[in-house]
Amino acid sequence: MKLRNKIHLYTTVLFVVLLVLINTAVYFSFSRMIFTSELEQTEAEAEQIVATLNENQSGVPIRELLLAYSPINGIVQIVMKDAIGPGAASPDHSSLRERSSVTFYSEEVSRIIDYQGTKHALVSVPIIWTNGEVAALQVTESLKAAEQNLNVLQIVLIVVTLIATIPLFISARFLSNLITRPITSMTSTMQDIRESGRFKQLELPEKSKDELYVMGETFNEMITLLQANYEKQEQFVSNASHELKTPLTVIESYSSLLERRGRHDEALFDESVEAIHSEAVRMKNLTQQFLLLAKHEEYWNVDLTEIKLSTFLQESMRAFEKAYKRRVEVSVEEGLNVLADAQKLKQLLYIFMDNARKYSEKEIQVDAFRNEGRAQIHIIDQGIGMSQEDLERVFERFYRVDKARTRKSGGFGLGLALAEELAQVMDAELLLHSEEKTGTKAIIKLPLSQ
Ligand code: ATP
Ligand code: MG
Numbered sequence: 001m002k003l004r005n006k007i008h009l010y011t012t013v014l015f016v017v018l019l020v021l022i023n024t025a026v027y028f029s030f031s032r033m034i035f036t037s038e039l040e041q042t043e044a045e046a047e048q049i050v051a052t053l054n055e056n057q058s059g060v061p062i063r064e065l066l067l068a069y070s071p072i073n074g075i076v077q078i079v080m081k082d083a084i085g086p087g088a089a090s091p092d093h094s095s096l097r098e099r100s101s102v103t104f105y106s107e108e109v110s111r112i113i114d115y116q117g118t119k120h121a122l123v124s125v126p127i128i129w130t131n132g133e134v135a136a137l138q139v140t141e142s143l144k145a146a147e148q149n150l151n152v153l154q155i156v157l158i159v160v161t162l163i164a165t166i167p168l169f170i171s172a173r174f175l176s177n178l179i180t181r182p183i184t185s186m187t188s189t190m191q192d193i194r195e196s197g198r199f200k201q202l203e204l205p206e207k208s209k210d211e212l213y214v215m216g217e218t219f220n221e222m223i224t225l226l227q228a229n230y231e232k233q234e235q236f237v238s239n240a241s242h243e244l245k246t247p248l249t250v251i252e253s254y255s256s257l258l259e260r261r262g263r264h265d266e267a268l269f270d271e272s273v274e275a276i277h278s279e280a281v282r283m284k285n286l287t288q289q290f291l292l293l294a295k296h297e298e299y300w301n302v303d304l305t306e307i308k309l310s311t312f313l314q315e316s317m318r319a320f321e322k323a324y325k326r327r328v329e330v331s332v333e334e335g336l337n338v339l340a341d342a343q344k345l346k347q348l349l350y351i352f353m354d355n356a357r358k359y360s361e362k363e364i365q366v367d368a369f370r371n372e373g374r375a376q377i378h379i380i381d382q383g384i385g386m387s388q389e390d391l392e393r394v395f396e397r398f399y400r401v402d403k404a405r406t407r408k409s410g411g412f413g414l415g416l417a418l419a420e421e422l423a424q425v426m427d428a429e430l431l432l433h434s435e436e437k438t439g440t441k442a443i444i445k446l447p448l449s450q
Pocket of ligand 2: 351
């Protein structure tokens with residue numbers, strides 16, 4: 001069964017059962033109340049008659065006396081142990097007159113009895129008769145009127161139950177629609193996505209705070225995230241193939257040149273081998289960067305150790321100066337120790353140093369000091385810098401400010417993307433400040449070792 005029908009059925013049945021239970025309880029307590037009050041009234045009448053009988057000194061005939069007191073729909077009788085006694089009186093129309101057997105009670109009795117399918121209130125009070133025998137004064141009264149009232153009540157309650165079921169049925173349908181509509185629309189959107197292979201958002205009618213709206217909103221956020229990731233992935237693959245295409249084209253054209261004329265032309269041979277070699281190296285570097293980027297954090301095998309920054313920076317910068325013949329000014333606060341992975345920190349520094357080297361010509365400055373409970377390493381160059389818009393995008397994979405120039409300098413636009421991942425696994429923070437034609441400052445914030 002569909003969720004919508006389930007909710008509809010369950011709520012309707014539940015409410016109808018509740019309504020029937022309530023109405024039944026109302027009916028039974030009401031009828032009990034009515035019969036009790038009728039019985040009490042009959043008791044009071046019986047007591048009145050007994051009192052009058054006791055006071056009857058003037059010799060009024062018993063029959064007359066009883067007749068004077070007999071109720072409209074009932075009978076007053078004196079019952080002896082074996083038979084109806086000397087007095088029984090009732091209005092002429094009372095069917096109780098024809099009653100064949102009457103029970104004698106020696107004790108006081110007051111109860112509801114059934115006679116000819118109608119309920120009657122019977123009250124029997126023992127009295128001492130004139131001959132000294134024990135007799136019973138019985139007052140029997142028909143409760144037909146009360147029963148009729150109760151029948152009317154019964155009909156009213158049944159009709160009310162039936163009428164109330166209609167709005168109940170409608171509101172239960174409305175409730176089930178309200179709950180299931182967003183679910184249905186979500187399911188159809190999901191099916192649409194699956195069939196068309198395109199990402200789609202749910203249409204959320206109006207802003208509200210209910211759970212269903214939150215569910216729809218969460219679904220949309222999830223789709224946005226999936227779409228962004230999917231597009232990034234597509235972008236990465238197309239960029240990667242584009243990057244590989246250039247060196248492969250160079251290798252292909254040089255190798256066909258070699259094939260045709262390489263055997264006789266030594267200069268061409270040298271040039272081709274040189275070009276093929278350099279493109280192969282470039283491709284190797286590129287694939288190495290791809291592999292690093294593709295690896296998930298867990299596989300990075302981080303080995304955090306205490307690193308003394310002064311020696312660490314001095315040594316790596318000496319090596320850098322030698323390799324690239326560039327001047328690096330290092331200034332490190334004494335006793336500054338950080339918690340990091342030495343290999344990865346070196347790689348991180350290299351990425352920023354490599355950029356500073358490529359995009360500036362003057363001396364590079366490296367400062368390290370303690371600040372706000374962390375160690376900060378600043379790498380400052382006085383090079384070409386970049387604009388605010390470029391600064392926001394340089395951490396994206398393959399993003400390069402000037403494609404032609406960076407290609408000449410060997411850049412893929414992957415350095416900073418890799419730096420971000422390296423920083424993440426070491427719990428480090430990266431900041432980049434830059435101004436066009438003035439220079440760039442890269443900041444690495446590292447946790448101090450205790
Ligand atoms: P790769 O590092 O992969 O060899 P790349 O240096 O071009 O290539 P990133 O290090 O990610 O790539 O840098 C992205 C871009 O940001 C660079 O192409 C460059 O345009 C710009 N950039 C980065 N550092 C600097 C800097 N210090 N000064 C000026 N521009 C910079
Ligand atoms: Mg770089």
